Amino acid sequence: MLKTNKDRLIETAVEGVVQPASGRGFSVTWDGTPKNSIGTASINYTASVGDPVYKWVDADHVEPDVTIQGRDKPSASDCAIASLACIGNPAKVVSGDAKGSKGVFIGRHAGADDLVWFPDDIKEKLTLDDRVQIRSKGVGLVIDDFEDVKVNKCSPEFLEKIGIEVKDGKLVVPVVAELPGYILGAGIGYDPNIETVDYDIQSTCPETNEEFNLKDLRLGDIIAINNHYDAWGRGRYEGSVTIGVIVHGWSDFAGHGPGVNPILAALPGKVETRIDPDSNIGYILGIREKPQ
Amino acid sequence: MYLTSAPAGVISPVGSGFCMIKTNKDKLLTLAFQGEVSPAQVVRTYQATWDGRAKMCIGVGGINYNLKTGMEIFGWANGDRAEPGVSTDGVGKDGQKNGYRQKTGVGNKVQVTSGDVKGDYGTIIGKHGYRLPGNVQHVQVHFNDKTLDNLNIGDKIKVKARCIGLRITGYDDVMIHSGSPELVEGMGIEDINGKLKVPVALEVPAKIVGAGYGTQAHSSHIDIQTCYPPDIKEYGLDGLRFGDIVALRDVSCNYGRHYYRGATTIGIVCSGPSEISGQGIGVTTILSNLEGKLQPVESKDANLMNILELE
Numbered sequence: 001m002l003k004t005n006k007d008r009l010i011e012t013a014v015e016g017v018v019q020p021a022s023g024r025g026f027s028v029t030w031d032g033t034p035k036n037s038i039g040t041a042s043i044n045y046t047a048s049v050g051d052p053v054y055k056w057v058d059a060d061h062v063e064p065d066v067t068i069q070g071r072d073k074p075s076a077s078d079c080a081i082a083s084l085a086c087i088g089n090p091a092k093v094v095s096g097d098a099k100g101s102k103g104v105f106i107g108r109h110a111g112a113d114d115l116v117w118f119p120d121d122i123k124e125k126l127t128l129d130d131r132v133q134i135r136s137k138g139v140g141l142v143i144d145d146f147e148d149v150k151v152n153k154c155s156p157e158f159l160e161k162i163g164i165e166v167k168d169g170k171l172v173v174p175v176v177a178e179l180p181g182y183i184l185g186a187g188i189g190y191d192p193n194i195e196t197v198d199y200d201i202q203s204t205c206p207e208t209n210e211e212f213n214l215k216d217l218r219l220g221d222i223i224a225i226n227n228h229y230d231a232w233g234r235g236r237y238e239g240s241v242t243i244g245v246i247v248h249g250w251s252d253f254a255g256h257g258p259g260v261n262p263i264l265a266a267l268p269g270k271v272e273t274r275i276d277p278d279s280n281i282g283y284i285l286g287i288r289e290k291p292q
Numbered sequence: 293m294y295l296t297s298a299p300a301g302v303i304s305p306v307g308s309g310f311c312m313i314k315t316n317k318d319k320l321l322t323l324a325f326q327g328e329v330s331p332a333q334v335v336r337t338y339q340a341t342w343d344g345r346a347k348m349c350i351g352v353g354g355i356n357y358n359l360k361t362g363m364e365i366f367g368w369a370n371g372d373r374a375e376p377g378v379s380t381d382g383v384g385k386d387g388q389k390n391g392y393r394q395k396t397g398v399g400n401k402v403q404v405t406s407g408d409v410k411g412d413y414g415t416i417i418g419k420h421g422y423r424l425p426g427n428v429q430h431v432q433v434h435f436n437d438k439t440l441d442n443l444n445i446g447d448k449i450k451v452k453a454r455c456i457g458l459r460i461t462g463y464d465d466v467m468i469h470s471g472s473p474e475l476v477e478g479m480g481i482e483d484i485n486g487k488l489k490v491p492v493a494l495e496v497p498a499k500i501v502g503a504g505y506g507t508q509a510h511s512s513h514i515d516i517q518t519c520y521p522p523d524i525k526e527y528g529l530d531g532l533r534f535g536d537i538v539a540l541r542d543v544s545c546n547y548g549r550h551y552y553r554g555a556t557t558i559g560i561v562c563s564g565p566s567e568i569s570g571q572g573i574g575v576t577t578i579l580s581n582l583e584g585k586l587q588p589v590e591s592k593d594a595n596l597m598n599i600l601e602l603e
Contacts, residue, residue: 032547182499183551186506189515189570191423192340200506204550227499232340233569235502235519254548255506 002164003144006156011137014081015094016068016114018043020128029252030204035060039249040112041067043123049106049220050282053249053258054203061259062249063109064219065117068132076113083195086138087245087263088158088285091116094133098125104285105134106220107247107261108153110187110197115247117287139195146171150231150265152194153245159263161284162222163276173243173264174276176221181228181236183208185255192233194262199234203250203257214250217258220281220288221246224273230262239268245281313481313488314461317473322454325392326405327380329447330354333426339372342519342569347372351564353379353426355443361417361434361535362597365564365573366524373515373574374564375420376534378440379430380449393419393429393511397455398560398576399472399600402433407447412439416451417535417596418562418576419470421512422503429512432562434596436603463488466585467546469510471578478599479537480591490558490579491537491591494528498542498551502570509545509577514557516540518565518572529565529573535596536561538575539588545580556586560596 021042026034039047039062047056049064056062070079091103103118116132141151141159149171151159165172179201187199201223203214217223222245229237230244244260251257264271282288332354338346351359351374359368359376368374380402382392402414414435421429431451435443458468458476466488468476482489496516500523504514516529516538524530532538537560544555556579563574579586596602 028547030544030547030550030552180499182501184505185550188505189503189517189566189568189572192568202505202551205552207553208551229342229569231569232342232344233519233571235342235568235570236500236517236523237342237520238522253506254509254544254546255550 002160004156004159005142009137009140009156011135012084013133014070014084014136015131015133016070016081018126018128018130018132019067019069019112027253030254035252039063042128043126045123047219047249048288049117050280050288051219053217053219053246054215056249059249060251060253061109061256063112063115065106065115066123066126067112067114068116069113077110077196081114081134082108084136084139085114085134086136086153086155087281088155089134089136089138091132091134093126094131096127096130098122098130101125104287106281107245108196108198109248109259146270148267149270152263153261154263158281158285170270170272172272172274173224174222174279175224175243175273176277176279177212177217178224178226178273179212181225183212184225184228185257188234194230194233198247198259198261200251200255200257200259202255204252204254214258217246218280219246219249222279222281223260225260229265229267231265234262237267241266241271241273243271313477313483315473315477316459316461320454320457320473322452323395325382325396325451325453327382327392327431327449327451329443329445329449330379330381330428330430331445333428335425339424339568341567347567349425351375352422353428353430354445355440357440359534361602362595363534365532365534365561366530368564371564372568373422373566373571375430375432375562377417377432377434378414378443380433381428381430393431395456396431396451396453397470397472397475398578399475400451400453400455402449402451404443405448405450407444408442409439414439415600415602418560419511419513420562420574420576434602460488463585465581467580469545469578470576475578475599487587488585489587489589490539491594492539492558492588493536493592493594494532495539495541495588496527498540500527501540501543502572504549505551507549509548509580513562513574513576514549515566515571516573516575517570519567519569532561532573533595534561537594540575544582545577546582549577552582554584555580555582556584556588558586
């Protein structure tokens, strides 16, 4: 079991409101094809954590479950929920017919924005202006003896359940796939914040889509990004490893693709990975059953 | 200076398959766009570098008196994505600002239309945009020293923009963004056996390209990352100068900027390096092709200073 400073973390309420989907008409994909895409914001009755990133008709950047957005500042990315909510934090509906219902925070897609899982029957009760409160806890989380490994957007409960082991002075993290940093795109270098911004595994090069089996990835998968050090921003560092969670789906727009929230980042020699096809936050958080 | 004076289409020598490029420049629309000189951009709370240091980043926005096309990009104190020359942006509503950012081209002439140097001319040398500081986009302009000394923040600028729709004859699958006929025809591009040989100061692999992926191709820029310090010497980035022409291997900018194995993008160095994760040397992207039609040829002279005959 990992030892952490979890007893010293500040637990703070933050709030978001279910965010309606918007429409912009046709946009142009990487090869010049018009696309009228669907899948961001709103209540997604179809796609949930654990479902594939690819397969949904006309979808782009598909977000699982329920998308909420902070309203305490003019820009959603400046709101408290954007920086403080962590994967695994408990969520509660505080208005409307679903008031009192419980869910779980599952990541952040900058743009549309904060993602919460609720059971299907609660999704049916939610409306597009319901308020959701998160008991945020996780900012400042540090693993004992690995103070130089940056932990981001993880509740202590989630971090402890991932299945990370310590071996020969390194953290060994179970991941679904290892990907090279050079196929990461939109969001790289955007700004030094790792709490508020995801970045995309580019799905707009057919050759690398096949080479790295990107269509097999699922929403909520934990993956490794080699040669990236996402401790203070998102960017290249040879030999580093960044561990991330996939928060949204496929894209046909140039430089975009499945989005990743970095959750661990280390300079060379501190983090190793082992392949585990079940390393998905849906299974880890107990909100989706593993297939038999 | 490249062979811009050779009549387009001249074949020489016999059997080499060589000819200078032709374009459709006579069919392009020319429109006026209005901008103004932008203020310098800073963040009073500092920015975090890739390794967690606080940095007062300077050099973006405003009038940079001592950063000019042709100068080395490294070594400027506190510089971070520092821009050569004068930074401008469009005026009016968002749509009008975007028109200024998207429909102007490198090599287009600009004229100052207000202030102490009203009537003076300059030349567009790049486009650069970023989230911090300021979340702004710039169209960068070169002026001679006399104009520079008397230019003021807020002075109005008029661009006679001519670049949208530019094509190289026989190469409709080579996309051109933000490139004026003066630039594209002045780059010394040779049409040899169905390929375009493009003189460049440096070729850069996609593995070190970063911020700018996922953005639209006709404004702003893409970065060559400099947050992993050993890359700077290994890939020869330390020899780059403002205005250098560079090739980005396996990068497409056809309909947005993205990784695409086998593609080539040709661009112009429009900013200095960065210590921010994922950011670095800015490149304004000009030519793009998916399938090997653009073939970079190394040339020390591949710099805007020579191509556009800047004062």
